Amino acid sequence: MGDKTIQVGDELDIVAARQAGRELSRSLGFNIVDQTRITTAISELARNIVLYAGKGTITLRKVKEGDRFGIEITARDSGSGIDDVELAMQDGYSTSNGLGAGLPGVRRLMDEFELKTALGKGTTVRIVKWLRKNI
Numbered sequence: 001m002g003d004k005t006i007q008v009g010d011e012l013d014i015v016a017a018r019q020a021g022r023e024l025s026r027s028l029g030f031n032i033v034d035q036t037r038i039t040t041a042i043s044e045l046a047r048n049i050v051l052y053a054g055k056g057t058i059t060l061r062k063v064k065e066g067d068r069f070g071i072e073i074t075a076r077d078s079g080s081g082i083d084d085v086e087l088a089m090q091d092g093y094s095t096s097n098g099l100g101a102g103l104p105g106v107r108r109l110m111d112e113f114e115l116k117t118a119l120g121k122g123t124t125v126r127i128v129k130w131l132r133k134n135i
């Protein structure tokens with residue numbers, strides 16, 4: 001459903017990816033708090049691409065499952081891969097002091113989190129946030 005892929009190689013691209021995530025999540029009806037969760041997660045993944053792989057892509061997509069809608073974000077790179085995923089996913093391992101608190105933070109901010117990595121081949125992180133129905 002209307003994928004949008006942003007090439008990510010520097011700080012400006014991170015801003016562009018955030019912006020695109022903000023726009024799509026707003027248009028889907030996510031509230032401000034969820035929009036911020038989503039853009040924070042995008043920032044973290046995009047920054048990891050720039051820092052550890054040099055370049056890659058962020059793909060944004062509207063997803064539907066049954067009667068619910070959501071946003072799916074896929075961060076892909078062909079960098080070195082993550083040596084020790086268990087360690088990388090540990091709280092407190094993150095060296096950044098950003099709002100998102102690294103990969104464990106991204107997992108907490110989103111509803112689904114899937115990380116695939118292969119040494120010397122690259123890393124793909126796929127995250128999803130579902131829209132809650134207002135009742």
Ligand SMILES: Nc1ncnc2c1ncn2[C@@H]1O[C@H](COP(=O)(O)OP(=O)(O)O)[C@@H](O)[C@H]1O
Pocket residue numbers: 044048049052053077079080081082083088089093094095096097101102103104123
């Ligand atoms: N796309 C990536 N490619 C290679 N290594 C990565 C990638 N993303 C994360 N890593 C590794 O996983 C570690 C944890 O990432 P993260 O939780 O974002 O914390 P931080 O970036 O603050 O160190 C990083 O220090 C890095 O070694």
Ligand SMILES: [Mg+2]
Pocket residue numbers: 044047048094096102103
């Ligand atoms: Mg990071």
